[in-house]
Amino acid sequence: EVQLVESGGGLVKPGGSLRLSCAASGFTFSSYSMNWVRQAPGKGLEWVSSISSSSSYIYYADSVKGRFTISRDNAKNSLYLQMNSLRAEDTAVYYCARVPDAQLRSPAYGMDVWGQGTTVTVSS
């Protein structure tokens, strides 16, 4: 069964850091690009970051650029999101999602498999 499982969410103070992980199983992780997408409470979906299969291409939303870092370890079938300088507006459920394209080509692809999400709360 194709599966993505996020972990690492929690409560953190403004200005703090958190590292999210996403464990992939049931498919050849190294053949796919991956995304992080978030959803603030009661709000819509927001794309956060993308990484290609070999980490050659990495993109960030303007709202997180310079604060968040996406990475992956294909040997461990894992995706990560290092979040620094966290703000209240980063409070959200964070989803990892699979992109059925290895190189993040244009025209861009969508996301065909999603995890269940991990909750990040930034509050003092």
Next chain:
Amino acid sequence: SYELTQPPSVSVSPGQTARITCSGDALPKQYAYWYQQKPGQAPVLVIYKDSERPSGIPERFSGSSSGTTVTLTISGVQAEDEADYYCQSADSSGTSWVFGGGTKLTVL
């Protein structure tokens, strides 16, 4: 920054046809994708590359594209289709992905 525009809400009676639009300047160059999200659940892909339907998605879901607007059509709407629907695409360079604001489909 690039934006996709969706109507906030659409309401239909069971058995009728629901149409949800999504507009964006780069849609002639980039594919659109549609996701269904029910409360407390992760999004599910229902249409990819403007009009393709993933396996397991009912045939009543279809997609179309015309210029800067794409449309998700749900024919013969059922109560179980009540959900939020999001379109997703990318800017013309393909390096910045974007979601529409979402449309809440209510089945009356």
